[in-house]
Amino acid sequence: MSLVFHHTPERAAIWREKFASARPDMPFHVWPETGPKEDVRYLAAWKTPDDLGTLFPNLEILFSLGAGIDQLNLANIPPGVQIIRMVENSLVEGMIEYVLWAVFSFHRDMFRYARQQREHVWSGSHNRPARLYRVGVMGMGELGSPVLEKLVSFGYECRGWSRSRREVAGVTSFAGEAELDDFLAQTDILVCLVPLTEATRGILNSALFSKLPKGACVINCGRGGHLVQDDLIPALDSGQLSQAVLDVATPEPLPPEHPFWDHPRIFLTPHIASAAQSDSAAEVVLANLRRYEAGESMTGVIDTGRGY
Numbered sequence: 001m002s003l004v005f006h007h008t009p010e011r012a013a014i015w016r017e018k019f020a021s022a023r024p025d026m027p028f029h030v031w032p033e034t035g036p037k038e039d040v041r042y043l044a045a046w047k048t049p050d051d052l053g054t055l056f057p058n059l060e061i062l063f064s065l066g067a068g069i070d071q072l073n074l075a076n077i078p079p080g081v082q083i084i085r086m087v088e089n090s091l092v093e094g095m096i097e098y099v100l101w102a103v104f105s106f107h108r109d110m111f112r113y114a115r116q117q118r119e120h121v122w123s124g125s126h127n128r129p130a131r132l133y134r135v136g137v138m139g140m141g142e143l144g145s146p147v148l149e150k151l152v153s154f155g156y157e158c159r160g161w162s163r164s165r166r167e168v169a170g171v172t173s174f175a176g177e178a179e180l181d182d183f184l185a186q187t188d189i190l191v192c193l194v195p196l197t198e199a200t201r202g203i204l205n206s207a208l209f210s211k212l213p214k215g216a217c218v219i220n221c222g223r224g225g226h227l228v229q230d231d232l233i234p235a236l237d238s239g240q241l242s243q244a245v246l247d248v249a250t251p252e253p254l255p256p257e258h259p260f261w262d263h264p265r266i267f268l269t270p271h272i273a274s275a276a277q278s279d280s281a282a283e284v285v286l287a288n289l290r291r292y293e294a295g296e297s298m299t300g301v302i303d304t305g306r307g308y
Contacts, residue, residue, distance in 0.1 A: 002027035004034050004056070006045035007065055011278045015044070018282035023289070044285055047071055053078040061292065063285050065276065067091050067143065069302055070196040070223055083302040086276050087142055088284045094274030095143045096150050098221055099191055102245045103151065105267075106189055106217045107133050111243050115264050130155035136187030138203075139194035139222065140166035140173070143274070147193065159183055162194070184211040189219065196223040206231040209240055217243040221273040224250035229260070236265045247273040 003019070003026060005012050012030040019028040029035045031049070040056040044063040049055055052062075053076075062077060064085045077083065105111055109125060116123060135151050137144045140162040151158050152170035160168060161183040165175035174183035184190070190212060194200045204220060205228040212218075218241055220227055229250070235241040246260065247269045260266050276284075288298040 001041040002029060002035050002039045003042040003044060004029045004031055004040050006031040006043065006047070006049065014278040015282045018279060018286065022286050026289075042289070048073065048076055050076065052076050052081075063288070064300075064302075065281065067274070067276075068195055068223070070225070074304060082298075083304065084288060084298055085300040085302055086281060086284065087300040088276045088281050090277040090280055091274050092143060092146050095193070095221065096147055098247065098269075098273035099137075099147045099219065100150060100154070102219045102221075102267075103133075103135055103156070103189055103191075106219075106243055106245075111265070111267060131157060133157065133188050134159065134186055135189045135191065136161065136183055137191045137193055138162075138183075139192070140168065141193070141195070144191075144193040147191065159186055163199075181211055184208065185213070187216065188213055189217045192218070192220045192222040192226050194222055194226070196225050201225045202228045204228065204232075206235060209235040212241070214240055215242040217241065217245070219245040221245075221247040224248040224252060232266070233259060233263060236263065241265075243267070245269075247271055 005015050005028065016028055016030065019026065027035055027039070034040060037056055038058055041058060041060045042063065043056065043059060044065060046065045048062065052059065059078065059081050061082045061084060064072060064083060067086055069083055069085055107130060108127065133156055135156045136159040137148050138161050140148065140160040144160065144162070145166060145168050148158050148160050148168045148171050158171045159174060160166065160171045161174040161180060163176065165173055167173055174180065192204060194203070202225070204218065204226050209231065227246070232244055236244060243265050245267045248271055249260070252271055254260055260268060288300070291298050
């Protein structure tokens, strides 16, 4: 049995070295080279080739190279294939760093000071303590819960919302549609970290923005599909929102003429909030392969019915 790696040549070189050391018994192929297709049991990919079932008739596991699976065409994946998302420490650490930077920047008025610098304005204001800001994280999973834990340690008043109730020390927990409005009403800084599913696509929209306190900040480091783009600028121009931080967009990259590039209250970053490190990601997959071959449960197993 063999594994095919489908990503960049730079990452492939690191993975090849890791597998050569840890699993010399397992043929390792880098797409488009596959070896005998009937021997391929495992595929590690960001996106999959077309006609996956025909291409690899004996495929057993698809290892997603991302924390989510929304980039995958699930209709292209045979029913018997297990899908495993990436659960890796650098993904969590990177997201914590990014969200902290964005929350700190809003809390300490850094986005306003950046606008003032461009306008040659020198005007400061008194600092407000973290405890006066209510930070709400949508999505209390593998990324959201550690982010909340770190925000609590800095003194922010933290809330979390998810589909099913989760408990994080120091965090007020909300769950389900019935509690979403209460969560939003108590959130000055909203961080979107929910998985992108049909239920959450377009969740960042004008109706949601209207339920936040006036002048709230929205930070989207989930997926571009969470945001209804046409609703964001009106919310900013009306003052309902005072700042948006977007690490994701649809499409990526945004076209040069897109209005988000030049809006003074939108801060864009090019999907860099968090990424798996190639060496540790390979180790995560190798560990999961050992569990699978020993008949043990793997980490990151996807429930395709729920989409995460």
